[in-house]
Amino acid sequence: MDDSPEALAQLLSDAEHAIALTGAGMSTESGIPDFRSAEGMWQRFDPMEVASLQTFLRKPERFWQFHRPRIDMLSAVAPNPAHEAIAELQRRRVLHSLVTQNIDRLHSRAGSTDVIEVHGSLSRGECLQCQAMTTLEELVVKADGAADGVPRCDACGFQLKSGVVMFGESLPAAEISAAYEAAERADVILVVGSSLQVAPVSELPSIVRRRGGKLAILTEGDTPYDSVADVRLRGKAAVQLVETVAALDASQQRN
Ligand SMILES: [Zn+2]
Structure with a gap:
């Protein structure tokens, strides 16, 4: 063939x-950008630092500082x-x-x-503590409305993540x-x-x-x-x- x-x-x-x-x-x-290519994003950011479960749990503001502009970048492409x-x-x-x-x-x-x-997918927000879900739009409104840039769950107050699977997460x-x-x-x-x-x-x-x-x-x-x-x-x-x-x-x- x-x-x-x-x-x-x-x-x-x-x-x-x-x-x-x-x-x-x-x-x-x-x-x-392709994360794994030579000029990919992870050449400039350390994935274990910015996009890991550990950073999300311990330093959610650092996690969201990286993640919030990424949502805008990914929403702007066609x-x-x-x-x-x-x-x-x-x-x-x-x-x-x-x-x-x-x-x-x-x-x-x-x-x-x-x-x-x-x-996973960018299309939603999730709470790792109580499994509540939000839309991407709600997630963005919450992040932008929070003084520290971290969106929080209405039901339990825990920081929300997007539906994208983080490094260290199953x-x-x-x-x-x-x-x-x-x-x-x-x-x-x-x-x-x-x-x-x-x-x-x-x-x-x-x-x-x-x-x-x-x-x-x-x-x-x-x-x-x-x-x-x-x-x-x-x-x-x-x-x-x-x-x-x-x-x-x-x-x-x-x-
Ligand atoms: Zn919750």
């Missing part, structure tokens, strides 16, 4: 149950053509499940549904099992913009392959699965996915 958007389109249209797994490389074209192409593949029922490591909500904003957000159990269930049903997995280095998400391609499923990878950098990928695309996610949708159109016109 050749490594082209046409080959990816063919792989997806032959699948019974194709799923996608997306990571940071999906959103860099929307202007969101989905890019790669997000739109993924949403289009879902609408056409070419893609059946979507798992993302991204917390930026850009898949939902591009029209994707049932997004499995394994690293991943959301329901989302992780949904991701595993999707992989166990899949006969094709398309990886976009994930370097497949962070467990447990990095195990999803193995789960699909163990049952004879196919693997397609679209990233700019290398992944540990490159040598076993059935289709391996490099370059910009937006360009390659838009061409994949065009290739599906072309093959439907031929049939």
Whole structure:
């Protein structure tokens, strides 16, 4: 099989149950810095200091000093053509499940549904003490209204966090099992913009392959699965996915 958007389109249209797994490389074209890349955000901030459970518990004002501008940055960006192409593949029922490591909500904003957000989501606020939930809007109003910049829970007074999973915090159990269930049903997995280095998400391609499923990878950098990928695309996610949708159109016109 050749490594082209046409080959990816063919792989997806032959699948019974194709799923996608997306990571940071999906959103860099929307202007969101990739935390792990050389010029990524964590080169300037120490993640264990600013985005950890420990800092959230011990120094919530330090945590929120970093987190509050990040909410504005993530709210100001827009989905890019790669997000739109993924949403289009879902609408056409070419893609059946979507798992993302991204917390930026850009898949939902591009029209994707049932997004499995394994690293949590910016879309809500949570209380770790009493499990109360708020909307993102309430969270921002509370943070901006507090003298120390720390939003607090109406029910118990504890500091609120956003729905984004912090370093040192466990991943959301329901989302992780949904991701595993999707992989166990899949006969094709398309990886976009994930370097497949962070467990447990990095195990999803193995789960699909163990049952004879196919693997397609679209990233700019290398992944540990490159040598076993059935289709391996490099370059910009937006360009390659838009061409994949065009290739599906072309093959439907031929049939
Ligand atoms: Zn509470």
